[in-house]
Amino acid sequence: MAKKTRKSRRSARVPAGVSAAIKSGRAMAEDVIAFRTGQTRKRAAAVRRMARAPKPRRAPAPPQIPQRTRALLGTAVSAGVLIAEGDSWFDYPFYDILQMLEDDHLYDVESVAHKGDTVEDMAHSGGQFEEFARRLEKLLRANKVPRAILLSGGGNDIAGDEFAILLNHAASSLPAINDDIVRGLIDVRLRAAYAKIISGLTTIAQRYLGRPIPIVTHGYDYALPDGRGYLGGFWLLPGPWLEPGFRKKGHVDFSKNSAVVVKLIDQFNAMLKDVSATAGFEHVHYLNLRNTLRHDGTYKKDWGNELHPTEEGFKLVSKKFADLIAKL
Template sequence: MAKKQNFSKAIVVGKALAAAALKRRAEAIEKRQRVLANAKLKIDPTAKRVLAKAPVTHASMGVLIAEGDSWFDYPFHDVLSDLEDSYGFDVESAAHRGDTIEDMAYSDGQLDAFSRRVEKVLRTGVEPRAILLSGGGNDVAGDEFAILLNHAASGIAGLNESILTGVIDQRVREAYATILAAITLICKSYLGHPVPVVIHGYDYPVPDGRGFWGGGLFPGPWLEPGFRRKGYAEMSKRKQICVELIDRFDTMLAGLAGRPPFGHVKFLDLRNTLSTGATYKTWWANELHPTTKGFDAVTKKFVSMI
């Protein structure tokens, strides 16, 4: 009963946050319209000739709007860049590496940025084909990770069930319900109907201590320090725990998709897309992020669902 009540509260919070964002955006839109109405636009004749010769194409597989973390905002190559370059989609993104799902759900600025992307797409005269939402990895990895583990030398070694429940099945789940309710209301306010939403889990990582560009001054590692702190030296045991963690996270997400009021939300299962065997470094650039080859494999699954 408590879980159902919390879920309902998350929906209410999401709708309230969306309503506040829509009110701010309405004021911003009115201001923009006044500026455009009063503007006297002058175009240099030379520029007109250049523009007339420039090739223009509107060919596209559709417009996608994205909100998320580093899987959507990674240097040089990520899911979104691959969707544009390899599959012909146009992507409007409010994603930012390092963001938690709580950042996305409860920050006014995040919802404003998302709404602005929707407005930008609608001004072109088309509707978004889908909304892509990525998040949750930063809520359980990094500085937060060690607290999920009982010490390896204890009689209760492995993931701490009560803390895992609190983080994934309560905190992250409620944040997801909140942001899904918010972006659903925003899209319905602009379009009169919801837009299909794709949420995704992650693949099974290899906690080998590699951070972004080797770590050091750069972000990461995100998993190995927690394992080392709690006495887990064997890679096989570390990998087993990561499998349990990802399975738990994915089960939670899959339980949100397709159920009222989220019938328009689809869950994309990315497990076993990237190898964790002997050649895993060709698939994983570090503990949490795929290589270019890995992102290509992940993006292919996004395309199949879209």
């Protein structure tokens, strides 16, 4: 009797929307590579011109690093190089995941992340792919090969000014979540955007290295819609991002609203885990961050506002990133 083979965790069937997004990401990456090839030729021509130029009688002395600075920096130690693309969890004032991966876990990080970026912007603008290719070229010229690509996004596509559209009004006879709109956002638009980003980054890495670079995607933990923005969200400071939408649709019970957010976060994580397991994405690793941060009466120790951890919270999250990267 033939042995039963274990079912692969990779999805054999790729949805049509994801397949089209993968092709689109590959095509956009090829355009970026063509542009960067032209830039590289210009750079090479400039280097040749400099080599033919008359040399100065005395070359300028290299800048001297003070002895006390060299002592402070100590021996150069690195756990490896990472390239990161994402949103505010990678680009947050004073502390974020990337800063802690550098300071606490000794990684060198090249980042093209920017707070406020949406996944759809990353996928469809093209600028992120070009910046990624440029950073990768810079590292390879220094004979450094990235250990992993970190990819963060989705929070800005869901939370914020448009959050209320995901909800039905409390006075209606409908459930709190508008399933049709949420499905269209998470399971169609964001799924396709992630597939396109992963495809594009993979194509660029394969062209430069002949192989893909491991990619780490991550979902978010269970945010709390308590109406707190950055530093309280006063005046022009960002936030809050969730509670105003609930209030606009007549939902004022914090406990019930928190349960709605749990469902949305679970649905987002399920989508991200699934798209990361798409056939051809064997180098993609999904990181589940749910239940990393507190979700009980002491949650403010880990959550600085509705969407972002405190410094201690970011430490907990960065530790999970470091643990996964160490296994790649």
